[in-house]
Amino acid sequence: MAVKVNLHLTLRQFTNGQEMVEVDGKTVGECLKNVVKKYPAMESSLFAKNGKLSNIVEIYLNLQSAYPNELARPVKDGDEIHVTMMLSGG
Amino acid sequence: MLSSEELDRYDRQIMIPQIGEKGQEKLKKAKVFIAGAGGLGSPVSIYLTAAGVGHIRLVDHDTVDLTNLNRQVAHWTSDVGRKKVESAQEKLNKLNPNVTVETMSVTIAEENASELMTGFDLIVDAMDNLPTRYLLNKTAIELGVPFVHGAVNGFQGRVMTVVPGKTACLRCLYRGPVPASKFPVIGVTPAVVACIQATEVIKYLAGIGELLENRLLAYDGLSLKFTEFKVQRNPECEHCAHL
Numbered sequence: 229m230a231v232k233v234n235l236h237l238t239l240r241q242f243t244n245g246q247e248m249v250e251v252d253g254k255t256v257g258e259c260l261k262n263v264v265k266k267y268p269a270m271e272s273s274l275f276a277k278n279g280k281l282s283n284i285v286e287i288y289l290n291l292q293s294a295y296p297n298e299l300a301r302p303v304k305d306g307d308e309i310h311v312t313m314m315l316s317g318g
Numbered sequence: 319m320l321s322s323e324e325l326d327r328y329d330r331q332i333m334i335p336q337i338g339e340k341g342q343e344k345l346k347k348a349k350v351f352i353a354g355a356g357g358l359g360s361p362v363s364i365y366l367t368a369a370g371v372g373h374i375r376l377v378d379h380d381t382v383d384l385t386n387l388n389r390q391v392a393h394w395t396s397d398v399g400r401k402k403v404e405s406a407q408e409k410l411n412k413l414n415p416n417v418t419v420e421t422m423s424v425t426i427a428e429e430n431a432s433e434l435m436t437g438f439d440l441i442v443d444a445m446d447n448l449p450t451r452y453l454l455n456k457t458a459i460e461l462g463v464p465f466v467h468g469a470v471n472g473f474q475g476r477v478m479t480v481v482p483g484k485t486a487c488l489r490c491l492y493r494g495p496v497p498a499s500k501f502p503v504i505g506v507t508p509a510v511v512a513c514i515q516a517t518e519v520i521k522y523l524a525g526i527g528e529l530l531e532n533r534l535l536a537y538d539g540l541s542l543k544f545t546e547f548k549v550q551r552n553p554e555c556e557h558c559a560h561l
Contacts, residue, residue, distance in 0.1 A: 232386075235537065237472070237473075237474060238382070247541075248348070257470055262331065262547055281493065283493045283494040283495060285494050285546045286491065288547045291489065291545070291546065291547055291548060291552075292351070292547070292548045293486075293547060293548065293549045293550060294535075295490075295491050295549075295552070296493075296552070300530050310547070311546070312536060312547075313471075314448070314469075314491075314496060315389035315469035315470060315471045315474060315475065315476055316447055316463040316471070316496065316498075316501065317357070317446055317449070317469060317470045317471045317501035317508075318354055318357055318358040318443075318444055318445050318468070318469060318470060318508065
């Protein structure tokens with residue numbers, strides 16, 4: 229078993245349309261790094277240049293907001309991460 | 319007190335047990351502030367007018383552009399170049415003359431937000447940019463007035479209702495500024511999101527149902543999925559932590 233990472237629509241361009249990616253990791257940050265290892269082009273959409281999450285990214289762990297300190301949140305096998313983007317249009 | 323015309327007009331919704339005549343009277347007495355007369359503000363204002371919300375203040379500084387017409391359904395081809403609030407007011411008055419539709423063609427800013435939004439039962443966020451959304455959020459919290467947030471991009475949208483001092487607010491999830499950009503959208507997306515916002519408004523005013531409190535409802539029109547995320551108050555939130 230692994231951690232399921234559900235990707236926002238705009239990120240699926242890097243996964244050939246795949247919505248969910250399974251990765252290993254002990255924290256949300258490790259899981260996202262492992263997603264980026266599989267799909268390196270996704271890195272700049274997830275992370276700012278300083279390695280922090282991009283301001284537009286929102287992380288939910290098992291459907292619960294992981295804010296703040298999202299990357300440090302511990303995860304276990306079977307957990308589900310949702311990576312979504314803040315929306316501003318109206 | 320509802321007139322006989324109003325009893326006829328709202329007959330089908332008065333039939334809903336949770337609304338009834340009492341709920342309809344609550345809607346009639348209510349005052350709602352709608353920030354934005356665009357993709358979200360058009361359907362929100364249309365459905366709240368149709369539902370018989372007594373007083374609506376619609377604020378938008380913009381004029382109707384041809385590129386608005388794929389989604390901003392209160393504005394039609396002949397309205398291009400008109401002030402959006404004037405264009406919307408004309409349709410809303412024709413839809414339901416019982417509703418007082420007050421319009422202001424001004425930019426919502428730090429200097430005027432509190433004055434514009436004072437005296438209303440509820441504030442609807444139908445804006446198209448994050449800085450103004452945060453300003454609305456902050457002002458709603460200062461005024462102690464519930465705030466219904468909605469936003470869209472492409473086929474996606476989201477809705478959340480903020481009750482000051484009780485629920486997470488928009489700023490509770492803030493990580494830092496996001497650069498403004500032109501966003502893609504097709505009209506059916508703000509239609510879905512705005513109708514959920516209007517549903518929240520009606521429920522709150524009538525005192526029925528469960529609001530999207532501490533729940534961010536995300537909509538994906540392409541896969542036709544709704545996902546509900548739990549959010550919580552941020553004890554360090556710069557807008558609502560003091561409450």
